[in-house]
Amino acid sequence: MGIEQCYAFLQTAPGPGFDVCFMLWTVIPALIKAIPVSLFLVFTSGIIGNLMAVPVAVARVSHNPVLWMPSYAFILLMRGTPLLVQIYLIYYGLGQVFGDMTLFGKPLMRALPFLREGIYYAIFALSLNTAGYTGEILRGAILAVPHGEIEAGKAFGMSPWLIFRRVTLPRAIRICLPAMSTETILLLKATALASTITVYEVLGTAQFIRSQTYRIYETLISAGLVYIVLVFLLTRLMNWLERYLNKDRERPVSMPRAQVAKP
Amino acid sequence: MNPQPSLWSLMAYGDTGFGDEFLKGLLFTLQISLSGYAVAFVLGLMGAGAKLHGNKWLYRAGDLYTTFVRAIPELLLILMVYYMGGRALTALFVGVGLAGQDFQVTPLAAAVASLGLIYGAYLTDILRGAIQAIPKGQLEAGRAYGMHAPMRFRRIIFPQMIRYAIPGMGNQWLNITKDSSLVSAIGAFEMAFAAKSAASQTKHYIFFYSIGALCFLAITIVSMVALQQIERRASRGVRRA
Numbered sequence: 001m002g003i004e005q006c007y008a009f010l011q012t013a014p015g016p017g018f019d020v021c022f023m024l025w026t027v028i029p030a031l032i033k034a035i036p037v038s039l040f041l042v043f044t045s046g047i048i049g050n051l052m053a054v055p056v057a058v059a060r061v062s063h064n065p066v067l068w069m070p071s072y073a074f075i076l077l078m079r080g081t082p083l084l085v086q087i088y089l090i091y092y093g094l095g096q097v098f099g100d101m102t103l104f105g106k107p108l109m110r111a112l113p114f115l116r117e118g119i120y121y122a123i124f125a126l127s128l129n130t131a132g133y134t135g136e137i138l139r140g141a142i143l144a145v146p147h148g149e150i151e152a153g154k155a156f157g158m159s160p161w162l163i164f165r166r167v168t169l170p171r172a173i174r175i176c177l178p179a180m181s182t183e184t185i186l187l188l189k190a191t192a193l194a195s196t197i198t199v200y201e202v203l204g205t206a207q208f209i210r211s212q213t214y215r216i217y218e219t220l221i222s223a224g225l226v227y228i229v230l231v232f233l234l235t236r237l238m239n240w241l242e243r244y245l246n247k248d249r250e251r252p253v254s255m256p257r258a259q260v261a262k263p
Numbered sequence: 264m265n266p267q268p269s270l271w272s273l274m275a276y277g278d279t280g281f282g283d284e285f286l287k288g289l290l291f292t293l294q295i296s297l298s299g300y301a302v303a304f305v306l307g308l309m310g311a312g313a314k315l316h317g318n319k320w321l322y323r324a325g326d327l328y329t330t331f332v333r334a335i336p337e338l339l340l341i342l343m344v345y346y347m348g349g350r351a352l353t354a355l356f357v358g359v360g361l362a363g364q365d366f367q368v369t370p371l372a373a374a375v376a377s378l379g380l381i382y383g384a385y386l387t388d389i390l391r392g393a394i395q396a397i398p399k400g401q402l403e404a405g406r407a408y409g410m411h412a413p414m415r416f417r418r419i420i421f422p423q424m425i426r427y428a429i430p431g432m433g434n435q436w437l438n439i440t441k442d443s444s445l446v447s448a449i450g451a452f453e454m455a456f457a458a459k460s461a462a463s464q465t466k467h468y469i470f471f472y473s474i475g476a477l478c479f480l481a482i483t484i485v486s487m488v489a490l491q492q493i494e495r496r497a498s499r500g501v502r503r504a
Contacts, residue, residue: 080437080483081476082444085455089476092468185333192336196448203339216346224335224343231334 023218027209031226034205037119038230041191041201045123046184049130054169056135061142071135078132084193086129091121091197122194126187133183141176142168174245181238188234189227202226270470273461281461281471288457289478295374295453296440302379303439307386314391325387332384338445344377345370345449370451377446378439385435386428393427394420426497433490440482454478 059071078086103111114120145168153163173180195204206223210216276282313325332340349368356362397420405415447456458475462468 076484077476077480080441080480082441082455082479084444084447085458085472085476085479088455088459088462089469089472092462093472096466096468189336192338193445195338203336206339207342210346216350220339220343220347223339227336227339228331228334 018217019215022213022215023222027206027215027218027222028226030205030209031202031222034200034202035226035230037199038188038191038201041119041122041126041194041199042184042188042234045126045130045191046187048123048127049187050134050180052127052131053134053138056131057138057142057172058164060135060139075132075136078129079136083125083129083190084196087122087125087193087197090125090128091118094121094124118194118197118199122191122197122199126190126194129190130183130187133186134180137176137179137183138172141172141179144175145171177242177245181235181242184238185231185234188230192227202230270467273465273467273470274474281457284457284461285454285474285478288452288454289482291371291451292440292443292453292479292482295371295378295446295451296436296443298375299378299382299443300436300439302375303382303386303435306379306383307390310383310387311390311394314387315394329384329387332381337381337442338448340381341374341377341445341449344380345373348376349373370446370449373449374443374446374451374453378443381442382435382439385438386432389428389431389435390424392431393424396427397423426501429490429494429497433486433494436490437483437486440486441479444479 056071056074059067060075062068062071098108098115101108109115149167149171150163153167158166191201192203194201195207198204200208203223206219210219213219272280274280274282274285276286310325310328313321316322335343345368352368353362353366356366357364401419401423402415405419410418443453444455447453447459450456454475458471462471465471
């Protein structure tokens with residue numbers, strides 16, 4: 001089937017036909033305007049979630065049951081239940097709690113209007129979820145830190161906290177960087193779920209236009225394109241970050257291996 | 264004085280509670296997860312075959328498939344399959360005359376197709392890695408015995424591929440059960456949908472979403488235990504260092 005036939009086929013489909021101009025001049029600009037919302041979700045919940053992952057991972061590797069048991073339960077809960085249900089539980093559940101509360105005699109939701117916005121609940125849910133997933137990754141990385149390095153720290157007379165801050169954590173972060181960059185891509189894809197709680201990020205905007213115009217192909221294909229570009233750019237960014245943080249281990253550029261190997 | 268009825272009475276089985284809705288949702292979740300996984304396995308085998316065949320174009324097709332599916336959010340892919348695929352299929356069937364005007368793609372079919380499509384891409388790479396892990400000499404030995412390709416696949420590749428692929432495939436099974444909750448967006452009555460409808464009817468959001476989450480957690484835990492058994496069984500007879 002050539003392009004013309006494809007186009008003609010799409011025109012015959014029930015509902016409005018495929019309109020390239022509508023897609024290029026209406027849908028895509030609207031979605032590009034929504035990209036900052038998606039990226040805001042990725043970076044805020046990525047940063048909060050990864051920071052929360054550190055205590056989760058540390059508690060998880062501890063031998064003290066008071067520490068590792070809650071951490072284990074948290075990780076199991078976050079990894080064992082769908083993100084969608086977590087988002088619903090936090091958005092509607094906290095809404096139910098906040099709905100009954102009052103602040104200085106006024107209903108809480110009216111006193112603090114930002115509590116009505118879905119985006120904060122989305123950030124909260126995504127952060128918790130990231131903390132669970134990254135916590136498990138970081139746990140593996142902490143266990144993979146070579147023992148000798150920690151012993152060296154002890155031999156220097158470093159306190160356990162100093163060893164953790166200067167040896168274990170930086171080393172563990174480097175070990176789990178590849179897994180973390182995969183996790184960040186997954187987080188970007190997960191932000192699409194925020195559209196289910198009225199956050200107008202890329203997919204939310206596309207869904208809004210779709211429901212207003214009944215144009216299916218233009219909106220969904222555009223959203224797909226935008227996500228593909230975003231994932232591509234984010235992958236590049238994470239690769240750069242990985243290289244930047246591992247700078248000291250790069251092979252010197254001046255001595256390419258091929259030249260050395262040849263007699 | 265009539266005391267406030269306990270929240271648990273809302274989980275009653277029958278007209279007065281949501282127990283039957285949850286059970287229906289649980290069964291639907293398992294149904295779409297299992298069928299979607301079966302579709303994904305077939306697609307994954309085809310994708311792995313395409314990527315390993317050696318033909319440049321087959322490789323590119325497989326690569327395009329996995330790249331696209333990995334880059335697009337699962338929710339968007341489900342919507343694409345349901346709305347776009349559904350409408351195109353309807354246009355095609357009605358146009359060719361295979362079906363009447365009232366032909367419609369059901370949420371169940373769309374759910375299975377989209378979950379299969381998504382996880383087919385993940386299984387493609389897992390199965391490809393597993394096939395590559397099989398020592399080449401064994402395939403050559405099979406060829407030397409005069410085995411034809413289907414027999415080599417059945418007797419040499421498949422049993423070993425499964426063993427290498429089990430950890431990855433198990434992870435994807437856990438993921439597919441969780442991602443099956445996304446098909447509630449297209450109106451399929453699975454467990455997240457059951458929880459949502461129960462919660463919005465009674466305004467007991469925390470209670471019903473917690474129940475929904477616990478049901479998913481139960482699926483995950485049971486699957487994890489089962490996967491451990493499967494892994495042990497698949498590695499029987501394998502010498503350990």
